[in-house]
Amino acid sequence: MSYIRKEIPPELLARQREIMADIREHLSSLGRTPLAMVDTYGCQQNEADSEKLRGMLAEMGYGFTTKESEADVIVLNTCAVREHAEQRVYGNVGALTHTKKANPNQIIVLCGCMAQQESVAKRIKESYRHVDIVFGPHALWRFPEFLQKVLREGGRVFEITPSDGAIAEGLPQKRDGSVKAWLSIMYGCNNFCTYCIVPYVRGRERSRTPEDILAEAKALVAAGYKDITLLGQNVNSYGKDLNLGVDFSDILSMINQIDGDFVIRFMTSHPKDAGEKLFSTMARCDKVAKQLHLPFQSGSSRVLSAMNRRYTREEYLALIDLARSYMPDIVLTSDVIVGFPGETEEEFEETMTLVDRVKFDALFTFIYSRRPGTPAASMPDPFTREDKQKRFDRLIALQTEISEKKHASYIGKTERVLIDGTEGSTLTGRTDGGRLVRLSGDESLIGSFRNVKITGSNTWALSGELI
Ligand code: SAH
Ligand code: SF4
Ligand code: F3S
16 A cells, blocks of 8 residues: 555554453452443543543453542543643542542552543652553553553552554544544644644644544444544545645535434634535535634634734634535534733624624633643733633623624524533534534434424523424
């Protein structure tokens, strides 16, 4: 084959499978099912990784619990994207000294993006001595080996060797749901937005082969999954590393051709690589949700340039117009950062006017969080936390008004809704555009598409009645 496969060699993965069988054998002498708990922080990529961690644990013979006190193995799969996420992990890891004291054989594992940072591993090594195993995303596939070492020999394992990253195909996976599924199509990020830690902890962009993706999608459809979300930090750069002439739009078309009744969603898209081909493909493919999460981050071209986003305000707005010209009712959501170092009051106003102009269905708003090691961390940041909080509150107020109006406009309309779960005694579902709908009905409807008349709404959700 003409392209470089950045895959972990099969014989190394086979070795991990042997270790899993070994651990299973070893644990069977316990006379009870050992229990594990996996706690996930961060984004969908991490949730997908946690499904693999649970898959490996299940294969090693573990059952699952949500109680720290009864777990034999506790895994914290962490996120490093903002300081707040890290503080939560330190707080929760700290609290585990109690469960470990009550059960000294308990094994505590800290993995994920936060663990990949040297400063974090050092702090865990020195100040959180009850943590047994620490590894970053690159070493996820070696989890069985680390666990075996601690089970057999005790001691601690730290594996955070930096890497550009590789792909481990065929890891066992224990999915969280039976209706909605994550399907990772690529890993890593090459964009180095100046505020962001992700490229440092997740490595370079690497795409799974179209064959592997298609096989997984077919298996999901065959297993009855109805809502498949394709995952990547920037799905629009899919395939650039493979040189097969297959891009993200081609992947959408391929999956769209699988027989069956299901919806295809994807996230996240970077505006710099989104365009005509993507939008025309979305419009043409009946199974692809008319929904786009397209983070803009700032409405100011000066700030966008300082963020290294590689598009201007005008280019972003033109892209939105283009998307709407293909799909007039497309549901649009976005991410935005308030208070990037040096963002002035006037520049923040440009974020406000962009939000007012686009009228997103929902917005994920973040106050800038300094990430040591990123270029933005050493930029002058003269505005206070209070200044930023004020801007943030104003932005939220504006978006709340927009979301409420948008949602209210659904009232009286009929939407096709995939019923996907329950919240107490109400059913929940998603419109094709991905908006949350609450309705009453029987649990047996879970997993089916139903027409629902929308009768009520608030900022975040719709409510309706089955037709
Ligand atoms: N790859 C995705 C986003 C991943 S992180 C993309 O590029 O769209 C999710 C969101 O977290 C980002 O879109 C950004 O809005 C926010 N974010 C990332 N780093 C941040 C930081 N240092 N401070 C505040 N928000 C941040
Ligand atoms: Fe971070 Fe930018 Fe990559 Fe998204 S595209 S993960 S914001 S560096
Ligand atoms: Fe967090 Fe890592 Fe995702 S830093 S947002 S869990 S890629």
